[in-house]
Amino acid sequence: xxxxxxxxxxxVFETVLDAPPEKVWRALTxxxxxxxxxxxxxxxxxxxxxxxxxxxxxxxxxxxxEVSRVTIELTPADNGRxxxxxxxxPLVIPDAANTNEPMPVTLMCAA
Amino acid sequence: MNETEIxxxxxxxxxxxxLERLSAGEATATDLREGFTxxxxxxxxxxxxxxxxxxxxxxxxxxxxxxxxDPEGFAPLHAWLARYRxxxxxxxxxxxxxxxxxxx
Numbered sequence: 001x002x003x004x005x006x007x008x009x010x011x012v013f014e015t016v017l018d019a020p021p022e023k024v025w026r027a028l029t030x031x032x033x034x035x036x037x038x039x040x041x042x043x044x045x046x047x048x049x050x051x052x053x054x055x056x057x058x059x060x061x062x063x064x065x066e067v068s069r070v071t072i073e074l075t076p077a078d079n080g081r082x083x084x085x086x087x088x089x090p091l092v093i094p095d096a097a098n099t100n101e102p103m104p105v106t107l108m109c110a111a
Numbered sequence: 112m113n114e115t116e117i118x119x120x121x122x123x124x125x126x127x128x129x130l131e132r133l134s135a136g137e138a139t140a141t142d143l144r145e146g147f148t149x150x151x152x153x154x155x156x157x158x159x160x161x162x163x164x165x166x167x168x169x170x171x172x173x174x175x176x177x178x179x180x181d182p183e184g185f186a187p188l189h190a191w192l193a194r195y196r197x198x199x200x201x202x203x204x205x206x207x208x209x210x211x212x213x214x215x
Contacts, residue, residue, distance in 0.1 A: 037205035090118040
């Protein structure tokens, strides 16, 4: 994705979507739409964890026995568009916001 | 060791700090304790966990054990990252298609 953030060590994807947040939100949350874009792999189960309408949602992402969290954040952008940011992080690693330590994923790739 | 177990090992901030220090080069347990407020047994325990996870290897020289990062141990983690680094951009492209097809 050409417009992705240059975070090669982190699973953070940012783009701007050509639709207002309310419409993006519907695409994310209405199952009929969600199934069409997410195309969840067979060995993954997805459980909605938290929801803040038109703004933030988090999924608990379970791939076989391995649990991680997917966070999608929407922000209104110019011309009725929407800033979209998706973060996929292992559940056992504390959020970067809660620690002054560098994210281990970054550390490991440096190692 | 699969990526889930590796993530568990790395969920400890002290162990992450140890790895960060070792990524700068080989060190002994005594070197590593500098700047940490942990006991020698606690440091040994963390190093044992890192070694059994395959993330750190040990080289003995006389009385001293030297520790270094073992890059091979991180392979499952890199595979996990690579999988999702490819997965999400394709899904975001799908999302753009869905948005184009939706009414309003």
